[in-house]
Amino acid sequence: MQRIPTFSKGGVHPDDNKVYSREQAIERLPMPGELLVALSQHLGAPAKALKAKGDTVVKGEKIGEASGFISADVHSPVSGTIKEIRKVTLANSIKCDAYVIVPDSEQPELPTEKADWKSQEPAELLAQIKDMGIVGMGGATFPAHVKLSIPKDKKVEAFVVNGVECEPYLTADYRIMLERGEQALEGAMIAAKITGASRIIIGIEMNKPDGIAHLKDIVKEKGYPIEVVGLKMKYPQGDEKQLLKATINREIPSGKLPLDVGAVVANIGTCNAIYEAIVLKKSLYERVISVTGECIAHPKNIIAPIGTKMSDLLEFCGGFSSEPEKMVSGGPMMGFSFYDTETPMTKGSSGLLALEPKKKYRSTACLNCGRCVAACPIGLMPAKLYRYITNGEYETAMQTSLMDCKECGCCAFVCPAQLPLVHTMKTGKKLGRKKK
Numbered sequence: 333m334q335r336i337p338t339f340s341k342g343g344v345h346p347d348d349n350k351v352y353s354r355e356q357a358i359e360r361l362p363m364p365g366e367l368l369v370a371l372s373q374h375l376g377a378p379a380k381a382l383k384a385k386g387d388t389v390v391k392g393e394k395i396g397e398a399s400g401f402i403s404a405d406v407h408s409p410v411s412g413t414i415k416e417i418r419k420v421t422l423a424n425s426i427k428c429d430a431y432v433i434v435p436d437s438e439q440p441e442l443p444t445e446k447a448d449w450k451s452q453e454p455a456e457l458l459a460q461i462k463d464m465g466i467v468g469m470g471g472a473t474f475p476a477h478v479k480l481s482i483p484k485d486k487k488v489e490a491f492v493v494n495g496v497e498c499e500p501y502l503t504a505d506y507r508i509m510l511e512r513g514e515q516a517l518e519g520a521m522i523a524a525k526i527t528g529a530s531r532i533i534i535g536i537e538m539n540k541p542d543g544i545a546h547l548k549d550i551v552k553e554k555g556y557p558i559e560v561v562g563l564k565m566k567y568p569q570g571d572e573k574q575l576l577k578a579t580i581n582r583e584i585p586s587g588k589l590p591l592d593v594g595a596v597v598a599n600i601g602t603c604n605a606i607y608e609a610i611v612l613k614k615s616l617y618e619r620v621i622s623v624t625g626e627c628i629a630h631p632k633n634i635i636a637p638i639g640t641k642m643s644d645l646l647e648f649c650g651g652f653s654s655e656p657e658k659m660v661s662g663g664p665m666m667g668f669s670f671y672d673t674e675t676p677m678t679k680g681s682s683g684l685l686a687l688e689p690k691k692k693y694r695s696t697a698c699l700n701c702g703r704c705v706a707a708c709p710i711g712l713m714p715a716k717l718y719r720y721i722t723n724g725e726y727e728t729a730m731q732t733s734l735m736d737c738k739e740c741g742c743c744a745f746v747c748p749a750q751l752p753l754v755h756t757m758k759t760g761k762k763l764g765r766k767k768k
């Protein structure tokens with residue numbers, strides 16, 4: 333029997349819980365009464381405000397300018413008026429300025445004309461991706477124009493599309509695959525052209541058989557040189573390191589990047605955004621988000637303007653069916669818990685989860701069972717790191733590869749002593765950096 337590809341080291345199998353929203357086709361959110369468009373919704377320096385209180389804005393217009401090498405432009409999701417610029421706290425706890433925009437009652441339609449990208453040079457395509465504010469849509473929000481800028485001394489052999497969506501509950505990428513698959517694959521062709529990659533591979537976990545079949549059909553019909561690869565279900569396969577091992581059998585050494593092993597990785601939602609930027613001339617001002625979990629009355633996959641408040645998304649889904657224990661932005665393994673429903677969605681918001689209370693167990697002392705070591709996909713020794721950090725031995729923890737920790741949560745997931753391993757790793761990194 334043929335082996336189903338996956339990564340080799342560690343990993344866990346949480347329940348995928350995608351059943352709540354996987355059958356829900358993408359629905360457009362009715363226009364909210366007010367949006368909070370943050371100036372820091374990408375990795376790197378916040379964008380610089382280009383507008384002031386009282387200014388009018390047009391849908392798709394640049395309203396924030398990238399302010400450093402790693403930064404991204406921000407665009408208005410609507411035509412409307414800037415009521416004020418206010419400090420907001422995002423779901424990931426970042427505090428930044430945000431435009432409060434009141435949308436006009438009438439919104440312009442998107443032009444339907446399509447641009448031809450095949451005749452354009454890679455540099456021209458890259459410049460448009462930068463101008464349209466495209467960032468990684470899987471949650472990392474790394475500016476796409478930086479990722480796709482390949483230094484002269486590097487060569488890209490493989491462009492790998494991340495269609496894994498290994499975080500439980502989330503189904504936004506799955507719906508993009510089914511409903512915008514043609515666009516996303518054309519976006520992958522554009523990105524591959526920019527990087528000069530000779531191979532294009534898309535990795536998708538086997539819990540999306542119809543997604544795999546649909547993309548294979550498109551590839552066949554269009555004659556695209558894209559390999560669609562079904563992967564065994566295993567978390568955290570969506571991480572670049574694990575995805576490259578699973579799809580092209582390359583290992584990224586500690587402290588190195590995919591580019592160092594001849595690869596570039598982009599999420600399927602990012603490929604869709606690249607298509608929209610280049611072919612439809614549409615800046616990144618809206619995205620698909622899964623609003624799901626046991627406590628959501630009517631879970632949905634929603635296309636909503638960036639800056640939509642979580643309260644508007646919840647209302648569209650009929651609110652809570654029962655009191656959630658917590659709300660999470662992103663997936664349950666690596667997402668961010670937040671409490672204020674006025675928190676706005678950003679370019680990286682892949683999910684809004686409302687999760688039911690779980691049975692609580694008290695933490696005990698470490699049992700030295702070694703399960704965390706077996707589960708760690710990086711090959712770290714989480715129990716040892718936990719001991720160093722809680723003893724204040726930050727330097728020793730740093731010397732024991734603490735900075736390689738991806739905060740994926742596999743160790744905490746399997747720990748029978750219920751130790752707060754990920755939280756401790758995060759704290760250890762912060763304090764260890766300070767001590768340096």
Ligand code: SF4
Nearest residue numbers: 708737738740741743
């Ligand atoms: S959170 Fe860090 S230590 Fe724990 S399994 Fe993931 S990478 Fe390993």
Ligand code: SF4
Nearest residue numbers: 698699701702704747
């Ligand atoms: S899984 Fe938990 S109890 Fe077991 S060795 Fe690791 S930290 Fe200790």
